[in-house]
Amino acid sequence: MSDSAERGARLAAWLEDLGLAGQLEAAGLPTYVRRADGSVTWTEPGSDAPVSCERLEQLDALLHAEGDDPSHAVPVGLVALRRQARVRAALLDGxxxxxxxxxxxxxxxxxxxxxxxxxxxxxxxxxxxxxxxxxxxxxxxxxxxxxxxxxxxxxxxxxxxxxxxxxxxxxxxxxxxxxxxxxxxxxxxxxxxxxxxxxxxxxxxxxxx
Structure with a gap:
Protein backbone atom coordinates (compact mmCIF):
# COMPACT_ATOMS: atom_id res chain seq x y z
CA MET A 1 0.00 0.00 0.00
CA SER A 2 1.38 3.42 -0.98
CA ASP A 3 1.95 6.14 1.62
CA SER A 4 -0.99 8.10 0.22
CA ALA A 5 -3.33 5.09 0.32
CA GLU A 6 -2.21 4.26 3.83
CA ARG A 7 -2.79 7.83 4.98
CA GLY A 8 -6.22 7.89 3.35
CA ALA A 9 -7.23 4.60 4.96
CA ARG A 10 -5.94 5.69 8.36
CA LEU A 11 -7.77 9.02 8.15
CA ALA A 12 -11.02 7.33 7.10
CA ALA A 13 -10.78 4.81 9.96
CA TRP A 14 -10.16 7.62 12.46
CA LEU A 15 -13.22 9.53 11.27
CA GLU A 16 -15.34 6.40 11.38
CA ASP A 17 -14.24 5.68 14.94
CA LEU A 18 -15.36 9.22 15.87
CA GLY A 19 -18.61 8.86 13.96
CA LEU A 20 -17.81 11.93 11.88
CA ALA A 21 -17.37 10.56 8.36
CA GLY A 22 -20.88 11.64 7.42
CA GLN A 23 -20.12 15.30 8.14
CA LEU A 24 -17.36 15.74 5.55
CA GLU A 25 -19.69 16.71 2.70
CA ALA A 26 -21.58 19.24 4.83
CA ALA A 27 -18.25 20.83 5.74
CA GLY A 28 -17.27 21.15 2.07
CA LEU A 29 -14.34 18.75 2.55
CA PRO A 30 -13.22 15.80 0.43
CA THR A 31 -15.22 12.61 0.97
CA TYR A 32 -14.38 8.97 0.54
CA VAL A 33 -15.86 5.65 -0.45
CA ARG A 34 -14.84 2.46 1.30
CA ARG A 35 -14.84 -0.48 -1.10
CA ALA A 36 -15.66 -4.11 -0.39
CA ASP A 37 -11.98 -4.99 -0.01
CA GLY A 38 -11.56 -2.29 2.66
CA SER A 39 -9.66 0.13 0.44
CA VAL A 40 -10.59 3.80 0.51
CA THR A 41 -10.92 6.24 -2.40
CA TRP A 42 -10.99 9.96 -1.60
CA THR A 43 -12.54 12.48 -4.01
CA GLU A 44 -12.78 16.25 -4.11
CA PRO A 45 -16.08 17.86 -2.99
CA GLY A 46 -18.75 18.02 -5.67
CA SER A 47 -16.78 15.97 -8.19
CA ASP A 48 -15.23 12.59 -8.91
CA ALA A 49 -11.74 14.06 -9.08
CA PRO A 50 -9.32 12.05 -6.94
CA VAL A 51 -7.66 13.77 -4.01
CA SER A 52 -3.95 14.33 -4.55
CA CYS A 53 -1.30 13.20 -2.09
CA GLU A 54 -0.62 16.82 -1.12
CA ARG A 55 -4.32 17.57 -0.64
CA LEU A 56 -4.79 14.47 1.51
CA GLU A 57 -1.82 15.50 3.64
CA GLN A 58 -3.33 18.98 4.08
CA LEU A 59 -6.70 17.47 5.01
CA ASP A 60 -5.05 15.20 7.57
CA ALA A 61 -3.25 18.16 9.12
CA LEU A 62 -6.42 20.28 9.11
CA LEU A 63 -8.53 17.68 10.88
CA HIS A 64 -5.81 17.08 13.47
CA ALA A 65 -5.17 20.77 14.09
CA GLU A 66 -7.37 21.13 17.19
CA GLY A 67 -5.66 20.77 20.57
CA ASP A 68 -2.07 20.68 21.75
CA ASP A 69 -1.46 17.05 20.85
CA PRO A 70 -2.36 16.23 17.21
CA SER A 71 -2.45 12.51 17.97
CA HIS A 72 -5.40 13.09 20.30
CA ALA A 73 -7.08 15.86 18.32
CA VAL A 74 -10.76 15.95 17.52
CA PRO A 75 -12.07 17.87 14.47
CA VAL A 76 -14.26 20.28 16.39
CA GLY A 77 -15.89 21.67 13.25
CA LEU A 78 -17.14 18.22 12.24
CA VAL A 79 -18.34 17.53 15.77
CA ALA A 80 -20.35 20.76 15.67
CA LEU A 81 -21.87 19.78 12.32
CA ARG A 82 -22.81 16.36 13.68
CA ARG A 83 -24.47 17.93 16.70
CA GLN A 84 -26.30 20.40 14.45
CA ALA A 85 -27.56 17.54 12.27
CA ARG A 86 -28.82 15.67 15.33
CA VAL A 87 -30.54 18.77 16.72
CA ARG A 88 -32.25 19.43 13.40
CA ALA A 89 -33.40 15.83 13.11
CA ALA A 90 -34.89 16.01 16.60
CA LEU A 91 -36.67 19.28 15.78
CA LEU A 92 -38.12 17.85 12.59
CA ASP A 93 -39.41 14.85 14.53
CA GLY A 94 -40.96 17.23 17.05
Missing amino acids: GWLSYAGVGERRGVSENAARFAVHRAHERHALLLVQDEGRTLVPVFQLDENGEVRPELLAVLEPLLAAGTDPWLVWSWLTTPAALLGGAVPHEAARDADERPLVEHAAVRLAERG
Whole structure:
Protein backbone atom coordinates (compact mmCIF):
# COMPACT_ATOMS: atom_id res chain seq x y z
CA MET A 1 0.00 0.00 0.00
CA SER A 2 1.38 3.42 -0.98
CA ASP A 3 1.95 6.14 1.62
CA SER A 4 -0.99 8.10 0.22
CA ALA A 5 -3.33 5.09 0.32
CA GLU A 6 -2.21 4.26 3.83
CA ARG A 7 -2.79 7.83 4.98
CA GLY A 8 -6.22 7.89 3.35
CA ALA A 9 -7.23 4.60 4.96
CA ARG A 10 -5.94 5.69 8.36
CA LEU A 11 -7.77 9.02 8.15
CA ALA A 12 -11.02 7.33 7.10
CA ALA A 13 -10.78 4.81 9.96
CA TRP A 14 -10.16 7.62 12.46
CA LEU A 15 -13.22 9.53 11.27
CA GLU A 16 -15.34 6.40 11.38
CA ASP A 17 -14.24 5.68 14.94
CA LEU A 18 -15.36 9.22 15.87
CA GLY A 19 -18.61 8.86 13.96
CA LEU A 20 -17.81 11.93 11.88
CA ALA A 21 -17.37 10.56 8.36
CA GLY A 22 -20.88 11.64 7.42
CA GLN A 23 -20.12 15.30 8.14
CA LEU A 24 -17.36 15.74 5.55
CA GLU A 25 -19.69 16.71 2.70
CA ALA A 26 -21.58 19.24 4.83
CA ALA A 27 -18.25 20.83 5.74
CA GLY A 28 -17.27 21.15 2.07
CA LEU A 29 -14.34 18.75 2.55
CA PRO A 30 -13.22 15.80 0.43
CA THR A 31 -15.22 12.61 0.97
CA TYR A 32 -14.38 8.97 0.54
CA VAL A 33 -15.86 5.65 -0.45
CA ARG A 34 -14.84 2.46 1.30
CA ARG A 35 -14.84 -0.48 -1.10
CA ALA A 36 -15.66 -4.11 -0.39
CA ASP A 37 -11.98 -4.99 -0.01
CA GLY A 38 -11.56 -2.29 2.66
CA SER A 39 -9.66 0.13 0.44
CA VAL A 40 -10.59 3.80 0.51
CA THR A 41 -10.92 6.24 -2.40
CA TRP A 42 -10.99 9.96 -1.60
CA THR A 43 -12.54 12.48 -4.01
CA GLU A 44 -12.78 16.25 -4.11
CA PRO A 45 -16.08 17.86 -2.99
CA GLY A 46 -18.75 18.02 -5.67
CA SER A 47 -16.78 15.97 -8.19
CA ASP A 48 -15.23 12.59 -8.91
CA ALA A 49 -11.74 14.06 -9.08
CA PRO A 50 -9.32 12.05 -6.94
CA VAL A 51 -7.66 13.77 -4.01
CA SER A 52 -3.95 14.33 -4.55
CA CYS A 53 -1.30 13.20 -2.09
CA GLU A 54 -0.62 16.82 -1.12
CA ARG A 55 -4.32 17.57 -0.64
CA LEU A 56 -4.79 14.47 1.51
CA GLU A 57 -1.82 15.50 3.64
CA GLN A 58 -3.33 18.98 4.08
CA LEU A 59 -6.70 17.47 5.01
CA ASP A 60 -5.05 15.20 7.57
CA ALA A 61 -3.25 18.16 9.12
CA LEU A 62 -6.42 20.28 9.11
CA LEU A 63 -8.53 17.68 10.88
CA HIS A 64 -5.81 17.08 13.47
CA ALA A 65 -5.17 20.77 14.09
CA GLU A 66 -7.37 21.13 17.19
CA GLY A 67 -5.66 20.77 20.57
CA ASP A 68 -2.07 20.68 21.75
CA ASP A 69 -1.46 17.05 20.85
CA PRO A 70 -2.36 16.23 17.21
CA SER A 71 -2.45 12.51 17.97
CA HIS A 72 -5.40 13.09 20.30
CA ALA A 73 -7.08 15.86 18.32
CA VAL A 74 -10.76 15.95 17.52
CA PRO A 75 -12.07 17.87 14.47
CA VAL A 76 -14.26 20.28 16.39
CA GLY A 77 -15.89 21.67 13.25
CA LEU A 78 -17.14 18.22 12.24
CA VAL A 79 -18.34 17.53 15.77
CA ALA A 80 -20.35 20.76 15.67
CA LEU A 81 -21.87 19.78 12.32
CA ARG A 82 -22.81 16.36 13.68
CA ARG A 83 -24.47 17.93 16.70
CA GLN A 84 -26.30 20.40 14.45
CA ALA A 85 -27.56 17.54 12.27
CA ARG A 86 -28.82 15.67 15.33
CA VAL A 87 -30.54 18.77 16.72
CA ARG A 88 -32.25 19.43 13.40
CA ALA A 89 -33.40 15.83 13.11
CA ALA A 90 -34.89 16.01 16.60
CA LEU A 91 -36.67 19.28 15.78
CA LEU A 92 -38.12 17.85 12.59
CA ASP A 93 -39.41 14.85 14.53
CA GLY A 94 -40.96 17.23 17.05
CA GLY A 95 -43.52 18.48 14.57
CA TRP A 96 -44.02 20.98 11.80
CA LEU A 97 -46.68 21.84 9.25
CA SER A 98 -46.59 22.64 5.55
CA TYR A 99 -48.71 25.40 4.03
CA ALA A 100 -51.36 22.77 3.39
CA GLY A 101 -51.22 21.65 7.02
CA VAL A 102 -51.69 25.21 8.25
CA GLY A 103 -54.54 25.68 5.81
CA GLU A 104 -56.23 22.54 7.08
CA ARG A 105 -56.07 23.79 10.66
CA ARG A 106 -57.37 27.20 9.67
CA GLY A 107 -60.02 25.90 7.32
CA VAL A 108 -58.62 27.79 4.34
CA SER A 109 -56.94 26.88 1.07
CA GLU A 110 -53.24 26.15 0.79
CA ASN A 111 -52.68 29.36 -1.17
CA ALA A 112 -54.51 31.43 1.43
CA ALA A 113 -52.45 29.81 4.17
CA ARG A 114 -49.21 30.50 2.28
CA PHE A 115 -50.11 34.16 1.91
CA ALA A 116 -51.09 34.54 5.58
CA VAL A 117 -48.03 32.66 6.82
CA HIS A 118 -45.62 34.89 4.91
CA ARG A 119 -47.43 38.04 5.95
CA ALA A 120 -47.11 36.99 9.59
CA HIS A 121 -43.45 36.11 9.07
CA GLU A 122 -42.78 39.54 7.57
CA ARG A 123 -44.25 41.08 10.74
CA HIS A 124 -41.91 38.90 12.82
CA ALA A 125 -44.97 37.17 14.23
CA LEU A 126 -44.36 33.63 12.94
CA LEU A 127 -41.28 31.43 12.79
CA LEU A 128 -40.57 29.80 9.42
CA VAL A 129 -37.70 27.40 8.79
CA GLN A 130 -36.20 26.44 5.44
CA ASP A 131 -35.12 22.84 4.98
CA GLU A 132 -34.01 21.33 1.68
CA GLY A 133 -36.31 23.51 -0.38
CA ARG A 134 -39.26 23.17 1.99
CA THR A 135 -40.81 25.88 4.13
CA LEU A 136 -41.65 24.48 7.56
CA VAL A 137 -43.98 25.99 10.14
CA PRO A 138 -42.91 24.62 13.56
CA VAL A 139 -46.12 23.45 15.18
CA PHE A 140 -45.28 24.37 18.80
CA GLN A 141 -46.08 28.04 18.08
CA LEU A 142 -49.61 27.38 16.81
CA ASP A 143 -52.87 26.81 18.62
CA GLU A 144 -55.47 24.22 17.61
CA ASN A 145 -56.84 26.64 14.99
CA GLY A 146 -53.49 27.13 13.33
CA GLU A 147 -53.01 30.66 14.66
CA VAL A 148 -49.88 31.84 16.45
CA ARG A 149 -50.29 31.51 20.20
CA PRO A 150 -50.73 35.11 21.43
CA GLU A 151 -48.40 34.62 24.40
CA LEU A 152 -45.54 33.88 21.99
CA LEU A 153 -45.82 37.04 19.90
CA ALA A 154 -43.63 39.13 22.22
CA VAL A 155 -41.16 36.23 22.40
CA LEU A 156 -40.87 35.69 18.66
CA GLU A 157 -40.68 39.36 17.65
CA PRO A 158 -37.21 40.27 19.01
CA LEU A 159 -35.69 37.00 17.84
CA LEU A 160 -37.04 37.25 14.29
CA ALA A 161 -36.45 41.00 14.01
CA ALA A 162 -32.81 40.46 14.95
CA GLY A 163 -32.40 37.91 12.17
CA THR A 164 -31.56 35.11 14.60
CA ASP A 165 -30.99 31.82 12.82
CA PRO A 166 -34.42 30.13 12.54
CA TRP A 167 -33.06 26.75 13.55
CA LEU A 168 -31.58 28.32 16.68
CA VAL A 169 -34.91 30.00 17.48
CA TRP A 170 -36.74 26.70 17.05
CA SER A 171 -34.24 24.86 19.20
CA TRP A 172 -34.14 27.47 21.96
CA LEU A 173 -37.92 27.74 22.23
CA THR A 174 -38.44 23.98 22.49
CA THR A 175 -35.60 22.82 24.76
CA PRO A 176 -34.71 23.58 28.40
CA ALA A 177 -33.07 27.01 28.67
CA ALA A 178 -30.42 27.93 31.24
CA LEU A 179 -31.72 31.50 31.52
CA LEU A 180 -35.08 30.08 32.61
CA GLY A 181 -33.73 27.66 35.17
CA GLY A 182 -34.16 24.71 32.83
CA ALA A 183 -37.74 25.49 31.76
CA VAL A 184 -38.76 25.10 28.11
CA PRO A 185 -39.43 28.66 26.86
CA HIS A 186 -42.58 28.07 24.80
CA GLU A 187 -44.11 26.08 27.66
CA ALA A 188 -43.10 28.60 30.32
CA ALA A 189 -44.72 31.37 28.26
CA ARG A 190 -48.13 29.85 28.98
CA ASP A 191 -47.74 30.97 32.60
CA ALA A 192 -48.49 34.69 33.00
CA ASP A 193 -46.02 34.91 35.88
CA GLU A 194 -43.21 33.30 33.87
CA ARG A 195 -43.91 35.06 30.57
CA PRO A 196 -41.91 38.25 31.34
CA LEU A 197 -38.85 36.10 32.08
CA VAL A 198 -39.25 34.29 28.76
CA GLU A 199 -39.58 37.59 26.90
CA HIS A 200 -36.49 38.94 28.65
CA ALA A 201 -34.53 35.80 27.81
CA ALA A 202 -35.62 36.09 24.16
CA VAL A 203 -34.33 39.66 24.03
CA ARG A 204 -31.02 38.55 25.55
CA LEU A 205 -30.70 35.79 22.93
CA ALA A 206 -31.56 38.22 20.12
CA GLU A 207 -28.88 40.62 21.33
CA ARG A 208 -26.30 37.85 21.20
CA GLY A 209 -27.39 37.31 17.63
